[in-house]
Amino acid sequence: MKLSTKGRYAVTAMFDIALHHDEGPVSLSDIAERQGISLSYLEQLFTNLRKQGLVKSTRGPGGGYSLAIDSEQIAIADVIEAVDENVDATRCGGSENCQNHQRCLTHELWENLSNQIRSYLS
Amino acid sequence: MKLSTKGRYAVTAMFDIALHHDEGPVSLSDIAERQGISLSYLEQLFTNLRKQGLVKSTRGPGGGYSLAIDSEQIAIADVIEAVDENVDATRCGGSENCQNHQRCLTHELWENLSNQIRSYLS
DNA sequence: ATAATACCTGAGCAGATTACTAGGTTATTT
DNA sequence: AAATAACCTAGTAATCTGCTCAGGTATTAT
Numbered sequence: 623m624k625l626s627t628k629g630r631y632a633v634t635a636m637f638d639i640a641l642h643h644d645e646g647p648v649s650l651s652d653i654a655e656r657q658g659i660s661l662s663y664l665e666q667l668f669t670n671l672r673k674q675g676l677v678k679s680t681r682g683p684g685g686g687y688s689l690a691i692d693s694e695q696i697a698i699a700d701v702i703e704a705v706d707e708n709v710d711a712t713r714c715g716g717s718e719n720c721q722n723h724q725r726c727l728t729h730e731l732w733e734n735l736s737n738q739i740r741s742y743l744s
Numbered sequence: 745m746k747l748s749t750k751g752r753y754a755v756t757a758m759f760d761i762a763l764h765h766d767e768g769p770v771s772l773s774d775i776a777e778r779q780g781i782s783l784s785y786l787e788q789l790f791t792n793l794r795k796q797g798l799v800k801s802t803r804g805p806g807g808g809y810s811l812a813i814d815s816e817q818i819a820i821a822d823v824i825e826a827v828d829e830n831v832d833a834t835r836c837g838g839s840e841n842c843q844n845h846q847r848c849l850t851h852e853l854w855e856n857l858s859n860q861i862r863s864y865l866s
Numbered sequence: 867a868t869a870a871t872a873c874c875t876g877a878g879c880a881g882a883t884t885a886c887t888a889g890g891t892t893a894t895t896t
Numbered sequence: 897a898a899a900t901a902a903c904c905t906a907g908t909a910a911t912c913t914g915c916t917c918a919g920g921t922a923t924t925a926t
Contacts, residue, residue, distance in 0.1 A: 623747050624746070624747055624748060625745050625746055625747045625861070626746055626883090626884085627884075627885085628883090628884070628885085630854050631885090633853075633854065633857075634850045634853075634854065637850055637853060638850070649900085649901060649902085650901080650902080651900095651901075657850065659885090660885065660886050660887080661886095662885095662886065662887065662888080663884090663885055663886055663887095665902080665903075665904085666885095666886095668902090668903095669903080669904085672903095679901095679902060679903085680894090680901090680902080681892075681893045681894055681895095681900090681901065681902045681903080682893055682894025682895050682899095682900065682901065682902080683894065683895045683896070683899065683900040683901065684894085684895065684896095684900080684901085685893090685894070685895085685900080685901055685902065686901075686902080687902085698857070728756045728759055728760070728779065731755075731756075731759060732752050732755065732756065735755075735820070735865075736747075738864075739747070739861065739864070739865075742860075742861070742864055743857075743861075748912090748913080749913075749914080750912090750913070750914080753914090771871085771872065771873090772872075772873080773871095773872075781914095782914070782915055782916080784914095784915070784916065784917080785913090785914060785915055785916090787872095787873075787874070787875090788875095788914095788915095790873085790874095791873095791874075791875085794873095801872090801873060801874090802872090802873085802923085803871085803872060803873050803874090803921085803922045803923050803924085804870090804871060804872065804873085804922065804923030804924045804925090805870060805871040805872070805923075805924050805925065806871080806872090806923095806924070806925085807871075807872055807873070807922095807923070807924085808872075808873085809873090
């Protein structure tokens, strides 16, 4: 789990789409202008959002992106994790070098924390 | 607000100190060994933790770090923010380029989110 | 006193990430 | 046919991460 500007951009853009949902698909250039984000950067973010099945695209003029599912079904955590490919390969990857209780304990602590944040953002 | 390995290291180390609190100050080399974190890197993190008044240091042999305040008074958010100097200078820094309602709205959305996460981690 | 311990500081560095630019291709509408 | 907008690929400057190295300085045990 990671919380950075990248994730914020994605959340902001998704929010923008949700707001203009009734006017049909929203083009990235519109979002870019409204939210002051680089168009090409948005394209990269939306590649991931599309792969995660959060948005669907319509090509050609008048096209753009629209939410793939109902806005209330989309968790903020999903959006953030779609763009922030989490490299959270915890030191003790699963079980291997959990020699002492200590390391397991702190590892568990952090995992719990991550999970709770994730469920909070849902 | 940012959640990364750096913050996790800090939280883990603070947790380690809290666990060994009764045995007096905890040396960074002990933490480094127990948690598998580079000593010099820990030193850098603790410089910030000390500046934020989260830990106090005891020099000399037998010295180390101890919690500056009661462990229950320390918010995880404080620890994370002490090391992850948040560059969260939001695009519309205060008021200047909030021309349209749109930008203000999403900005507010994100700020609320940040605040709620912060209060959750307390 | 002196050695050991452990905090403190700063410089540097490989690798990754961030935010962005540039320049295309493909699909669709008008 | 021409315009639009998704889609794709590659490159880049700046920053961040996690770490090493190389030295300090302060405190305490002997």
